[in-house]
Amino acid sequence: MALIVHHLHVSQSERIPWLCEELGIDYELKTYKRVPILAPPEYKALHPLGTAPIIQDGELTLAESCACIEYICHKYGQGRLFLPSTHPAYAEFLYWWHWADGSFQPALLQAMVMAKGGPINDSPIAKISKDSLNRGLRALDDRLRVNKWLIGDEFTVVDVMIVFSLTTMRYYYPYSLTEYPNTFKYLQRIGEREAYQKAMKRCDPEMELALWSDPPTKVPVASK
Ligand SMILES: N[C@@H](CCC(=O)N[C@@H](CS)C(=O)NCC(=O)O)C(=O)O
The missing domain is CATH 3.40.30.10 (Glutaredoxin)
Known part of the structure; x- marks a missing residue:
């Protein structure tokens, strides 16, 4: 089965x-x-x-x-897309793998919740939330300046984890990537992957992929 x-x-x-x-x-x-x-x-x-x-x-x-x-x-998958502990980038792999859902996605959710209560304002908590998100986006963009995929030349599960936060999540919290050109270029590379295109067509055929610097504007039909 x-x-x-x-x-x-x-x-x-x-x-x-x-x-x-x-x-x-x-x-x-x-x-x-x-x-x-x-x-x-x-x-x-x-x-x-x-x-x-x-x-x-x-x-x-x-x-x-x-x-x-x-x-x-x-x-x-015989452990494919994970790095073994003998790999030179193993520690980096672990860090970004845990960062994606342990820090980055929660920072986006927090920013989204804050923004729903009114404009993401200048209250101390809103500021902390915004700073943490911006620091994350900056770290990501710096890394993607010199790396094709998040962990270098090898596409891994870290890429599979992070992309939702940079794309579809922007239907819920519409942030821009204009200040993060390397992240934008990375998303273009992701969009060229056959497996990504195929999966997204099956998952959400009516949703426009949020692979651009500007956040998407219209709510996808299937979410209504
Ligand atoms: N850390 C969890 C988060 C899961 C999560 O919150 N999923 C959302 C979708 S983006 C959900 O199920 N929302 C609908 C609901 O809670 O009813 C994971 O990665 O699986």
């Missing part, structure tokens, strides 16, 4: 079909519309936390992007 990937439209679960396409792994994709913002009851029923992504493999039901990615790579 094929691996089942449950994808909530316009969400972080886009990472998993993309990963499967990169690894050439068979998967069955089930898609769900948001109602109106959160996952629908049938998605919530799959797992106690009900957050996207969720995968199923036989008796197993697993959530959390990083857990799903590690599981698929090691169980079905």
